[in-house]
Amino acid sequence: MNTRSTHEPIIQMRDIEKHFGSVIALAGVSVDVFPGECHCLLGDNGAGKSTFIKTMSGVHKPTHGEIVFEGKPMHFDDPRDAISAGIATVYQDLAMIPLMSVARNFFMGNEPIKRIAGIPFYDKDHADRVTMDEMREMGINLRGPDQAVGTLSGGERQTVAIARAVHFGAKVLILDEPTSALGVRQTSNVLATIDKVRKQNIAVVFITHNVRHALAVGDRFTVLNRGKTLGTAQRGQITPDELQDLMAGGQELAELEGSLGGTV
Amino acid sequence: MSETAQVTDLSDERIKEMSALRRALIRPELGGMVGTVAVFTFFLLFAYDSGMFNAQGVLNWSIVSAQFMIIAVGACLLMIAGEFDLSVGSMIGFAGMMIAIFSVTLGWPTWLAIILSFAMCITIGAINGFIVIRTGLPSFIVTLASLFILRGFTIYFPQTIERKTIIGGIRDVAEGDWLAPIFGGKIGQPVFQWLGDVGVIDTFERGTRQGQPVVDGIPMLIVWAIVLVIFGHVLLTKTRFGNWIFAAGGDAQAARYVGVPVNRVKILMFMFTAFCATVFATCQVMEFGSAGADRGLLKEFEAIIAVVIGGALLTGGYGSVIGAALGALIFGVVQQGLFFAGVESSLFRVFLGVILLFAVILNTYIRRMITGER
Ligand SMILES: Nc1ncnc2c1ncn2[C@@H]1O[C@H](COP(=O)(O)OP(=O)(O)O)[C@@H](O)[C@H]1O
Numbered sequence: 348m349n350t351r352s353t354h355e356p357i358i359q360m361r362d363i364e365k366h367f368g369s370v371i372a373l374a375g376v377s378v379d380v381f382p383g384e385c386h387c388l389l390g391d392n393g394a395g396k397s398t399f400i401k402t403m404s405g406v407h408k409p410t411h412g413e414i415v416f417e418g419k420p421m422h423f424d425d426p427r428d429a430i431s432a433g434i435a436t437v438y439q440d441l442a443m444i445p446l447m448s449v450a451r452n453f454f455m456g457n458e459p460i461k462r463i464a465g466i467p468f469y470d471k472d473h474a475d476r477v478t479m480d481e482m483r484e485m486g487i488n489l490r491g492p493d494q495a496v497g498t499l500s501g502g503e504r505q506t507v508a509i510a511r512a513v514h515f516g517a518k519v520l521i522l523d524e525p526t527s528a529l530g531v532r533q534t535s536n537v538l539a540t541i542d543k544v545r546k547q548n549i550a551v552v553f554i555t556h557n558v559r560h561a562l563a564v565g566d567r568f569t570v571l572n573r574g575k576t577l578g579t580a581q582r583g584q585i586t587p588d589e590l591q592d593l594m595a596g597g598q599e600l601a602e603l604e605g606s607l608g609g610t611v
Numbered sequence: 612m613s614e615t616a617q618v619t620d621l622s623d624e625r626i627k628e629m630s631a632l633r634r635a636l637i638r639p640e641l642g643g644m645v646g647t648v649a650v651f652t653f654f655l656l657f658a659y660d661s662g663m664f665n666a667q668g669v670l671n672w673s674i675v676s677a678q679f680m681i682i683a684v685g686a687c688l689l690m691i692a693g694e695f696d697l698s699v700g701s702m703i704g705f706a707g708m709m710i711a712i713f714s715v716t717l718g719w720p721t722w723l724a725i726i727l728s729f730a731m732c733i734t735i736g737a738i739n740g741f742i743v744i745r746t747g748l749p750s751f752i753v754t755l756a757s758l759f760i761l762r763g764f765t766i767y768f769p770q771t772i773e774r775k776t777i778i779g780g781i782r783d784v785a786e787g788d789w790l791a792p793i794f795g796g797k798i799g800q801p802v803f804q805w806l807g808d809v810g811v812i813d814t815f816e817r818g819t820r821q822g823q824p825v826v827d828g829i830p831m832l833i834v835w836a837i838v839l840v841i842f843g844h845v846l847l848t849k850t851r852f853g854n855w856i857f858a859a860g861g862d863a864q865a866a867r868y869v870g871v872p873v874n875r876v877k878i879l880m881f882m883f884t885a886f887c888a889t890v891f892a893t894c895q896v897m898e899f900g901s902a903g904a905d906r907g908l909l910k911e912f913e914a915i916i917a918v919v920i921g922g923a924l925l926t927g928g929y930g931s932v933i934g935a936a937l938g939a940l941i942f943g944v945v946q947q948g949l950f951f952a953g954v955e956s957s958l959f960r961v962f963l964g965v966i967l968l969f970a971v972i973l974n975t976y977i978r979r980m981i982t983g984e985r
């Protein structure tokens with residue numbers, strides 16, 4: 348905790364608002380993310396989590412508010428600006444292309460080039476070798492680099508996407524509900540991957556609506572509720588029950604709990 | 612204890628064997644290869660004596676196959692990029708008619724007529740792509756509109772200007788032109804003359820061409836087909852851009868998220884398809900010496916069928932240029948083979964329909980194997 352206060356946040360989101368027509372998806376949300384921390388963003392469906400990280404990754408422009416990246420105000424015009432600045436996002440279902448091989452997916456958009464007679468060819472050997480190495484490091488044993496992503500499990504796909512983002516120099520890694528569609532074992536694999544990434548001093552923003560997943564790897568927790576946040580809690584300063592309570596908007600859950608006889 | 616371990620080992624081995632077989636099965640070219648072997652076996656057995664396999668016969672079905680190949684390469688890359696172009700056939704008619712109007716009616720140099728037609732058609736291809744990207748409409752609908760618009764103009768222009776729908780005399784005005792032989796010429800004449808002299812190829816025995824070989828060179832049409840197939844294959848499998856083609860068709864949104872310029876890729880593929888259609892048209896116009904308003908009819912579907920036989924998925928993201936070329940070869944051989952074998956030519960359409968159905972079913976099955984869907 349002490350080390351964190353000495354260094355600067357890599358990204359600061361200040362009073363972010365986002366309106367879609369008459370819908371106010373975000374009503375002034377402020378969050379700081381530090382290198383090497385896993386910052387969990389929790390909240391119920393429709394709370395505005397995805398909208399929030401999409402303003403961070405350049406997909407949406409905030410209606411109001413400021414984004415400070417590495418100490419400087421940033422204006423991302425499209426996702427590519429954010430990617431080249433070092434902000435990588437792994438979307439739950441849009442991460443990989445099932446029909447393409449793991450290696451081709453891994454290098455999609457960043458294909459290595461080998462010039463023969465001045466013509467830029469795709470350097471397949473390099474791509475295959477790096478992919479196999481990176482996958483082994485993440486604990487995935489591929490049959491070969493040509494194996495189609497479609498044959499991997501959901502958790503393995505998430506891991507490939509995360510490894511890809513890290514390999515290409517992500518400083519901030521945003522994961523939008525990476526575990527929500529996964530089984531128990533796959534989930535724990537993804538959580539282990541998040542832990543590895545954090546240890547490389549990368550800032551991880553981990554979106555989930557599962558309190559247990561968040562507590563397993565999170566350093567700090569920000570709860571969104573109807574486009575607002577009640578602030579950020581440190582690990583150890585909040586109990587699972589309190590977190591769950593915040594997510595459901597406190598009062599409402601208390602009422603619900605009363606009517607269900609304490610089963611929630 | 613050790614026995615159980617052995618049993619597990621054994622069953623593991625069997626799973627691996629299965630997957631090796633599967634891996635061989637999920638090559639996109641598989642259907643095309645099997646089909647090619649089957650078709651050649653069939654005609655070698657039943658039509659060997661028909662003249663289909665002497666020099667003239669081979670040239671005959673090679674030309675037809677090459678025509679299919681030229682448009683199949685464009686359609687293949689476009690389909691892998693996730694789009695269709697139904698205006699290919701109309702564009703063939705349109706491009707040929709423009710060359711005829713520019714060179715014969717207006718009397719411009721043939722090279723200028725050809726270059727202008729290429730420029731116009733590639734621009735139309737770009738507009739097709741641009742509309743598809745901008746509106747988000749299916750390319751099926753957008754290019755169906757182009758199909759009618761282009762065909763309409765291809766009939767309207769010669770009707771209005773010359774009061775007919777066929778413009779001839781192109782060969783005369785192309786005489787001595789430097790660009791026309793790139794599409795209408797032949798290569799390798801000395802080699803064929805020599806082959807004729809030594810008796811490998813038959814020579815004419817009477818008439819003005821006495822002593823010349825019956826096949827006196829390889830038409831540029833075939834050269835174009837081979838060059839385009841190689842170009843398309845290398846582009847698709849060996850370059851960064853090729854990876855973008857797969858990505859754009861596999862999942863455009865996922866590709867965009869990692870920075871693939873999906874819109875640019877798709878528009879360029881529409882332009883390339885238009886380029887291939889214009890190559891086809893130019894070769895045809897130079898061969899026939901005329902342009903007709905009905906040229907290229909139904910070619911878009913034949914191209915798409917060749918591509919599907921070649922293993923490409925109609926939904927995009929998967930396919931092979933070599934496969935599409937084999938699909939085109941199957942077409943050429945069957946169409947001409949039925950002719951040589953004296954079978955009623957309308958049965959070719961029946962064959963097309965049946966083989967298309969088989970190919971689509973096979974491809975769907977292969978897709979399930981790759982993606983693990985049940
Ligand atoms: N592109 C959009 N246009 C209009 N409304 C949107 C759009 N994206 C999100 N919203 C709305 O914003 C709110 C927050 O959505 P979202 O950020 O996806 O929530 P979460 O990810 O927390 O489940 C929802 O009410 C949703 O309907």
Ligand SMILES: [Mg+2]
Nearest residue numbers: 396397398524
């Ligand atoms: Mg969401």
